[in-house]
Amino acid sequence: MKGSFALVTGIHWGAVVLYVVATVMVVVGQYFQKPQLARRGLQVAVPGLVLHGAGLLIWWRMVGHGPYIDRFEVLSSNAWILLAAFLVFTIPFPRLVTAGVVVLPASFILVALGLFFSPEMKTLPPTFRSVWLVLHIIFYKIAFSAIIIAFAFSLFYLLIRRGRLQKLAKSLPDLEGIDSYAYRFAGLGFTFWAIGMLAGSIWAYQSWGTFWNWDPVQTWSLVTWAVFGIYLHLRRFFAWQGERASWLFVVCFALTLVSLFLTPLFESSIHAEYFK
Incomplete structure (x- = not known):
């Protein structure tokens, strides 16, 4: 069980690192009018989202219920859906990319806060x-x-x-x-x-x-x-x-x-x- 906890925690921290890198790229790209850099930042966020999603699925299997009880899982799932929805919205509305300077930091902060709350397995x-x-x-x-x-x-x-x-x-x-x-x-x-x-x-x-x-x-x-x-x-x-x-x-x-x-x-x- 300790190994599973460490795996989930490590996966989430890996996602946080990718989100931080994506944030830096999007913020620099937007402020210095380098749209290609901002777009690449969103591309970096995609593997982070996949990694993050894998961590949530492993956690889901461990606890036996969806991520909506413990503070860690609530904040983590909020961050995942926030970023997933944002990336989907940017497809028909490319001008939304600029909102990434708020959405991406919010995503990694939510995940990091969840990790600092120390994940706990709770019965539904x-x-x-x-x-x-x-x-x-x-x-x-x-x-x-x-x-x-x-x-x-x-x-x-x-x-x-x-x-x-x-x-x-x-x-x-x-x-x-x-x-x-x-x-x-x-x-x-x-x-x-x-x-x-x-x-x-x-x-x-x-x-x-x-x-x-x-x-x-x-x-x-x-x-x-x-x-x-x-x-x-x-x-x-x-x-x-x-x-x-x-x-x-x-x-x-x-x-x-x-x-x-x-x-x-x-x-x-x-x-x-x-x-x-």
Whole structure:
């Protein structure tokens, strides 16, 4: 067993090294207007993603359940889906490559944090054995990925608007285009978050006989989703854009972090086994 732990840890650190190299290449490529270097950086991230995925699969086989209970496996799987989704999105939207200066560091930081939390093998509670739970988790992870990309473009807008990141700005669309990317990926995150909540409600009914019981995680998830809805509503019907929309999205992003990583720590939560 110790050998398996060492193998999984070593594989994850190998992925971190590749992600760091990819980050350096993408950041240098974007800041110094070397698009080929940035593209090669994404290519370096691909074997890291494969290695990372292999580590998660080995861990999955070791513990006998999906990577969604222990802090290590939650953070690691979030990072994997974030980077996988980002690489897929860059195929139809090449201008998204610039968001790699945020996505790639977020990926290796999440994996490294998971490793520092010391991986533990945990038994999956009976109520967690449901296909609806798997769908619930997958959709939330996809939503989280879209939200980070939207956050990256909101951050770009705020910094470029203030005269910073001028070299990076040359690799990005104009301010209107940056704002549009933030809006569109926020909408994507909002949609997948809603589907994740719906799947979670069905799982709750299957496990506890009720669709909703105002559990702290459920409540904060609903609040976060509602704030995202307000953001999108203000943009669509009240013509909010630019700085005030970007600042509002920063608030949305902060609520996302609270909802996904802080509220599960409440002992009163039915999600108390998650992220412990």
